[in-house]
Amino acid sequence: GENVEQHPSTLSVQEGDSAVIKCTYSDSASNYFPWYKQELGKRPQLIIDIRSNVGEKKDQRIAVTLNKTAKHFSLHITETQPEDSAVYFCAASSRMVTSYGKLTFGQGTILTVHP
Amino acid sequence: EAEVAQSPRYKITEKSQAVAFWCDPISGHATLYWYRQILGQGPELLVQFQDESVVDDSQLPKDRFSAERLKGVDSTLKIQPAELGDSAMYLCASSPKQNYEQYFGPGTRLTVT
Numbered sequence: 001g002e003n004v005e006q007h008p009s010t011l012s013v014q015e016g017d018s019a020v021i022k023c024t025y026s027d028s029a030s031n032y033f034p035w036y037k038q039e040l041g042k043r044p045q046l047i048i049d050i051r052s053n054v055g056e057k058k059d060q061r062i063a064v065t066l067n068k069t070a071k072h073f074s075l076h077i078t079e080t081q082p083e084d085s086a087v088y089f090c091a092a093s094s095r096m097v098t099s100y101g102k103l104t105f106g107q108g109t110i111l112t113v114h115p
Numbered sequence: 116e117a118e119v120a121q122s123p124r125y126k127i128t129e130k131s132q133a134v135a136f137w138c139d140p141i142s143g144h145a146t147l148y149w150y151r152q153i154l155g156q157g158p159e160l161l162v163q164f165q166d167e168s169v170v171d172d173s174q175l176p177k178d179r180f181s182a183e184r185l186k187g188v189d190s191t192l193k194i195q196p197a198e199l200g201d202s203a204m205y206l207c208a209s210s211p212k213q214n215y216e217q218y219f220g221p222g223t224r225l226t227v228t
Binding site: 046 | 119146148155156157158159160163171206210215216217218219220221222
């Protein structure tokens, strides 16, 4: 099955700096890669996703890049703000008939943005 | 904006007791997932429904866990008997049938004493 590794486990930045979180996956059949933000005690919220036919996707201060050859993808947050502080999870899924939409999550990154 | 609903939000139970969690997905979402999230880790899939059918329950401890989605809408996850190691957040998510995006509910925080 799919295995997703996420690094770093904790990340501390100053407000205004950029933050980068990286994930690697094992299943070459994976073709959908979402990122979720989870604030303490709250539900995971989808913040951006990318499909395998795209190399990069941006949404305001957030961007995701995908390298299919190396089987890794990254989340980039620019001009970080204190409200970006949360746990971020990457995930991957493959379009297999028996596992349609099944997400395998990384271990999470605790991002702290200091004012 | 429509959201996935779950209840209860918190549940404390003694080991060997039975517990049940309820999930109401976003209207029209045919795919429903139950995840377990242990503190400090990512969610792990327990069971996936497509309409009323189970399509993946390979990670569901079937000796004590059961899940149903009888009419293909809301769903119930049951644990009987609960064990100390079952303490975790139980998250429900739903997705449109032909789409990958999964939207999560607020979860049920289970504590087994």
